[in-house]
Amino acid sequence: MSVTIRDVAAYADVSVATVSRLLNGSKAVRTETAERIHQAIEILGFRPNIVGRSLKTSRTMMLGVVIPSLANPVFADTVSGIETETRQEGYTLLFGVSGYDADDEIRAVEALLRYRVDGLVLTVVNPERNAALDLLDASGVPYALVYNQPSRPGTTTVTVDNETAGRMVAESFASFGHHRLAMISGRFSASDRASARRDGFLAGARARGLADPVVLEVDFDSHDLEGALASLFAPEAGAPSAVFCSNDMLAISVIGGLGRLGLRVPEDVSVFGFDGIAVGAHMHPTLATVVQPSREMGREAARQLVGRLNGGLPAGPVILPYTLRSGETVGNACQPSPTVSRAPDHSVQQGKHAP
Amino acid sequence: MSVTIRDVAAYADVSVATVSRLLNGSKAVRTETAERIHQAIEILGFRPNIVGRSLKTSRTMMLGVVIPSLANPVFADTVSGIETETRQEGYTLLFGVSGYDADDEIRAVEALLRYRVDGLVLTVVNPERNAALDLLDASGVPYALVYNQPSRPGTTTVTVDNETAGRMVAESFASFGHHRLAMISGRFSASDRASARRDGFLAGARARGLADPVVLEVDFDSHDLEGALASLFAPEAGAPSAVFCSNDMLAISVIGGLGRLGLRVPEDVSVFGFDGIAVGAHMHPTLATVVQPSREMGREAARQLVGRLNGGLPAGPVILPYTLRSGETVGNACQPSPTVSRAPDHSVQQGKHAP
DNA sequence: AGGGCCAGTGTAAACGTTTACCTTGTGAAT
DNA sequence: ATTCACAAGGTAAACGTTTACACTGGCCCT
Numbered sequence: 001m002s003v004t005i006r007d008v009a010a011y012a013d014v015s016v017a018t019v020s021r022l023l024n025g026s027k028a029v030r031t032e033t034a035e036r037i038h039q040a041i042e043i044l045g046f047r048p049n050i051v052g053r054s055l056k057t058s059r060t061m062m063l064g065v066v067i068p069s070l071a072n073p074v075f076a077d078t079v080s081g082i083e084t085e086t087r088q089e090g091y092t093l094l095f096g097v098s099g100y101d102a103d104d105e106i107r108a109v110e111a112l113l114r115y116r117v118d119g120l121v122l123t124v125v126n127p128e129r130n131a132a133l134d135l136l137d138a139s140g141v142p143y144a145l146v147y148n149q150p151s152r153p154g155t156t157t158v159t160v161d162n163e164t165a166g167r168m169v170a171e172s173f174a175s176f177g178h179h180r181l182a183m184i185s186g187r188f189s190a191s192d193r194a195s196a197r198r199d200g201f202l203a204g205a206r207a208r209g210l211a212d213p214v215v216l217e218v219d220f221d222s223h224d225l226e227g228a229l230a231s232l233f234a235p236e237a238g239a240p241s242a243v244f245c246s247n248d249m250l251a252i253s254v255i256g257g258l259g260r261l262g263l264r265v266p267e268d269v270s271v272f273g274f275d276g277i278a279v280g281a282h283m284h285p286t287l288a289t290v291v292q293p294s295r296e297m298g299r300e301a302a303r304q305l306v307g308r309l310n311g312g313l314p315a316g317p318v319i320l321p322y323t324l325r326s327g328e329t330v331g332n333a334c335q336p337s338p339t340v341s342r343a344p345d346h347s348v349q350q351g352k353h354a355p
Numbered sequence: 356m357s358v359t360i361r362d363v364a365a366y367a368d369v370s371v372a373t374v375s376r377l378l379n380g381s382k383a384v385r386t387e388t389a390e391r392i393h394q395a396i397e398i399l400g401f402r403p404n405i406v407g408r409s410l411k412t413s414r415t416m417m418l419g420v421v422i423p424s425l426a427n428p429v430f431a432d433t434v435s436g437i438e439t440e441t442r443q444e445g446y447t448l449l450f451g452v453s454g455y456d457a458d459d460e461i462r463a464v465e466a467l468l469r470y471r472v473d474g475l476v477l478t479v480v481n482p483e484r485n486a487a488l489d490l491l492d493a494s495g496v497p498y499a500l501v502y503n504q505p506s507r508p509g510t511t512t513v514t515v516d517n518e519t520a521g522r523m524v525a526e527s528f529a530s531f532g533h534h535r536l537a538m539i540s541g542r543f544s545a546s547d548r549a550s551a552r553r554d555g556f557l558a559g560a561r562a563r564g565l566a567d568p569v570v571l572e573v574d575f576d577s578h579d580l581e582g583a584l585a586s587l588f589a590p591e592a593g594a595p596s597a598v599f600c601s602n603d604m605l606a607i608s609v610i611g612g613l614g615r616l617g618l619r620v621p622e623d624v625s626v627f628g629f630d631g632i633a634v635g636a637h638m639h640p641t642l643a644t645v646v647q648p649s650r651e652m653g654r655e656a657a658r659q660l661v662g663r664l665n666g667g668l669p670a671g672p673v674i675l676p677y678t679l680r681s682g683e684t685v686g687n688a689c690q691p692s693p694t695v696s697r698a699p700d701h702s703v704q705q706g707k708h709a710p
Numbered sequence: 711a712g713g714g715c716c717a718g719t720g721t722a723a724a725c726g727t728t729t730a731c732c733t734t735g736t737g738a739a740t
Numbered sequence: 741a742t743t744c745a746c747a748a749g750g751t752a753a754a755c756g757t758t759t760a761c762a763c764t765g766g767c768c769c770t
Contacts, residue, residue: 054757
């Protein structure tokens with residue numbers, strides 16, 4: 001149907017091998033011949049068929065990407081980072097969405113493997129005891145994880161120290177005088193990192209001698225949280241004054257829900273998010289959050305993966321630094337004065353690097 | 356290297372044709388034989404190679420997606436819509452990013468064509484006189500546009516009536532008593548829809564007898580707009596009291612910039628956005644905006660494309676309804692009273708359908 | 711003069727599928 | 741008993757590349 005390398009060869013009066021060699025620069029071609037071939041390509045409008053090439057070379061120059069959702073900008077940023085990093089290496093991204101679901105994860109990975117992607121970068125619900133990753137390990141196709149907790153030996157994982165970050169959030173709340181903490185999180189079964197953040201948060205609260213925070217699990221895509229919030233804030237006596245949300249999108253929903261419940265942020269309730277999505281800094285009140293370098297995490301994961309594809313050895317976990325960004329959603333506890341309390345300077349606090 | 360259909364055939368003691376036929380259900384296979392083949396597949400861990408299949412069938416079951424950027428949630432939503440719609444048809448998405456740049460657009464499209472995608476859905480800078488689309492037309496690969504203005508005859512385009520929407524924004528500003536309007540937009544050369552919105556906005560202002568709004572172009576990825584804003588709001592006499600931003604991300608940046616300039620929204624300046632991204636409704640003040648059904652637009656474009664791939668004829672433009680969402684960023688003009696002015700009910704106003 | 715080397719090119723066999731075309735066996739219809 | 745139709749399966753030729761191997765001249769060495 002369309003014009004093939006054979007047509008080009010015939011038109012330029014050379015063999016297909018010569019055309020192929022010119023195209024790939026795999027062997028020298030006389031400049032005069034090259035000229036003729038280039039003309040033929042131009043005139044005939046030849047477009048190399050990567051499918052044919054892939055079949056022969058068993059390299060597709062496609063990289064698989066599997067993320068839980070595009071609705072969360074944090075993943076969009078990551079994909080964007082992966083894209084810019086791999087594009088210049090000549091790769092194109094093939095896309096899978098898992099919807100925070102282990103079965104869909106398997107389905108997506110299996111599909112990408114059938115397409116014979118050269119490698120993939122993904123975020124899974126939980127890397128330990130994960131069927132999709134077992135599939136990948138068995139296939140021998142290299143991959144890199146982003147955001148997940150390092151738990152598989154020999155697996156490249158790019159992430160931040162979620163647990164310590166969670167602890168810092170508790171510290172921050174405590175330093176603002178909060179005693180009754182709570183955490184609202186997406187399902188732990190669907191997010192190992194949320195679990196780690198909770199562990200750190202609880203440990204941090206305990207270290208400060210505070211009562212164990214109430215922990216509330218919600219669905220990742222839930223937008224109306226008023227029911228859950230109402231129950232959490234019902235017992236006026238024991239209602240928390242500070243809430244840690246496992247990610248920024250959730251925090252934004254929570255702030256909205258609190259507003260509809262008549263609770264003001266930060267006067268009545270302080271809120272901390274996680275991720276550092278761009279809009280958090282632009283909303284009012286600005287969102288206090290743990291900033292992950294999402295785009296850079298994507299880039300780094302891509303870099304690691306490409307490194308392995310070029311024969312490099314699998315690196316261990318890569319822990320990138322996070323940052324605490326102070327915001328107007330966190331205020332002092334127990335001071336129902338109408339004046340907005342000014343937060344002590346707490347910005348740009350460096351996270352830990354890998355040990 | 357990996358196990359092929361030939362291995363399966365040998366193990367099950369049948370010909371490769373039979374295995375292939377079973378896999379594709381293209382012809383009947385005795386149940387007993389099918390059983391044996393399935394066992395062989397299971398035991399050997401056979402995973403069909405889509406590359407081989409594609410080469411033979413000249414269908415890759417991949418769809419190309421080209422968008423300007425992932426940083427804008429509106430495109431992330433659209434991709435998400437495309438994904439859910441096409442996934443169930445058995446397609447997987449191959450990804451290209453153009454960065455609002457015509458040359459990169461060509462590069463992305465050319466790359467996807469080499470991969471022999473079965474079709475593509477894209478948003479281009481401007482569909483008229485667009486080299487990337489010329490490439491596509493010449494290739495004969497079907498495609499659908501999203502967000503772009505319908506301008507190419509015979510090209511499926513899914514969009515909203517941007518011009519009328521722009522007019523409605525002007526109307527809305529006028530009804531709040533604003534006389535001096537302005538528009539801040541991404542480069543018109545990089546967005547035909549921004550141009551359409553401006554045209555409508557100007558026409559609307561004129562229809563209300565207002566002075567022509569000042570129009571300010573900025574880069575799409577610009578985050579610090581203070582310079583531009585400072586100049587726009589410098590002449591205290593002629594400073595606008597209402598600003599229409601060509602998209603929500605820009606509106607959010609503008610609100611932030613205004614704040615740093617000491618201008619309050621909506622007390623000093625009213626702001627209208629465009630797109631209806633989710634966070635707009637969650638921020639404070641809530642963002643007044645024109646809501647496009649982004650996800651649905653992606654789905655619809657995908658639906659149209661799949662329809663054509665199944666032999667359907669190219670449909671004309673599909674104009675989906677938009678909605679005006681009122682928000683706290685719009686207030687009454689010229690009333691520097693400290694009390695927040697309550698907006699008249701202006702919500703959920705239906706846009707026009709296709710003629 | 712003979713050999714060796716190298717640049718430049720051609721030939722043809724893969725890569726993993728699908729599918730047009732054949733072959734066989736079986737049962738029903740004549 | 742012959743024919744016919746049909747279900748089930750096999751054979752082998754594509755699809756568009758890459759690349760191992762072979763070949764030809766020309767040049768440089770001795």
